[in-house]
Amino acid sequence: MTFKAIKSSFHTHLSSFFDEQEIDQFFYLVLEKFHQLKRIDLALQPDLKVSAVELERWNLVLDQLKTQKPIQYILGEAFFCDLVFKVNEHTLIPRPETEELVYWILDEIKKQNIFNSTIVDIGTGTGCIPISLKKNLPESTVFGIDISEEALKVANENAISNDLEVHFIQKNILDASDLQNQFDVIVSNPPYVRELEKAEINTNVLAFEPHLALFVSDEDPLVFYRKIAELALKHLKPTGLLFFEINQYLGKETVSLLADLGFTTVVLRKDIYGNERMVKASLTPDPSPKEKGDVTLK
Known part of the structure; x- marks a missing residue:
């Protein structure tokens, strides 16, 4: 069978679940993963064929995609900030919104000229x-801190595969009394999806991504933010910064929580999709110029 025929089969069998652009993306991700071929290679050699063994691997991927299993879990990897990360059922799939948070942190560190900073990520996945x-x-x-031993195994593998030294610690942050260090940056993308929002969650997320890393109770949806912010009050350096990825429906509530705890400057930022998705907080006045659309509480 030719790759062209496989691509056509993908569209035939997946069109009731995904749009054409998504199906094309799945096809070309598998093409590169299995055969180290890109879109241009196929365009130049449209009659390339696969062996029977290779076709069996493609059909296995197709069967899994029909269940709406995320392509990242099927291939075992995801791309984030120009790096490749192993993913499995114990970890959330890294998302573009979180990339925006990383780039915001990098911008702020560069403005402060603290390139030898001390940083901790809580709920690291x-x-x-x-x-x-x-x-x-x-x-x-x-x-990096996480409650899940299995997630930390993946995180360690990712640090090694990317040839970078990151110190990972297993800890239930809700039970933590301290963080043992002082930090220039504390960042977290904690669980923040309320049970009442499950109806809005796509099947590929709800059925396959770890609920431990996703959901919080309707009664106290900001439980992780409160705890981490309280720890930040003790463990941020005087000019340190606290960053959160947040529930888009609870932006104002998150800002109010941080202000009530004593953070003197809180900045709420929208992501590329226009959702209130990120917060930066500090214990000192923030001299940084604000981006268009940022909401600042002083």
């Missing part, structure tokens, strides 16, 4: 945040 920060800040000391 694949380690995509601390590993990406370490890649761009090689002189910094970077930590």
Whole structure:
């Protein structure tokens, strides 16, 4: 069978689940993973064929995609900040919104000229945040914390495969009394999806991504933000910064929580999709110029 025929088969069998652009993306991701071929290679050689063994691998991928299993879990990897990360059922799939958070942190560190900073990511999952920060800040000391032993195994593998040193610690942050260090940056993308929002979650997320890393109770959806912010009050350096990825529906509530705890400057930022998705907080006045659309509480 030719690759062209396989691509046609993907569209035939997946069109009821995904749009054409997504199906094309799946096809070309598998093409590169299995055969180290890109779109241009296929365009130049449209009659390339696969062996029976290779076709069996393609059909296995197709069967899994029909269940709406994420392509990243099928291939075992995801791309984030120009790096490749191993993913499995114990870790969330890194997302573009989180990339925006990483780039915001990097911008702020560069403005403060603290390239040998000390950073901790709480709820690290694949380690995509601390590993990406370490890649761009090689002189910094970077930590990642997670409750899940299995997730930390993946994070360690990702640090090794990307040839970067990040210190990973297993800890239930809700039970933590301290962080044992003082930090220039504390960052977290904690669980923030309320149970009441499950109806909005796509099947590929709800059925396959770890609920431990996704959901919080409707009664106290900001439980992780409160705990981490309280720890930040004790463990941020005087000019340190706290960054969160947040629930888009709870932006104002998150800002109010941080202000009530004593953070003197809180900046709420929208992501590329226009959702209130990120917060930066500090215990000192923030001299940084604000981006268009940022909401600042002083």
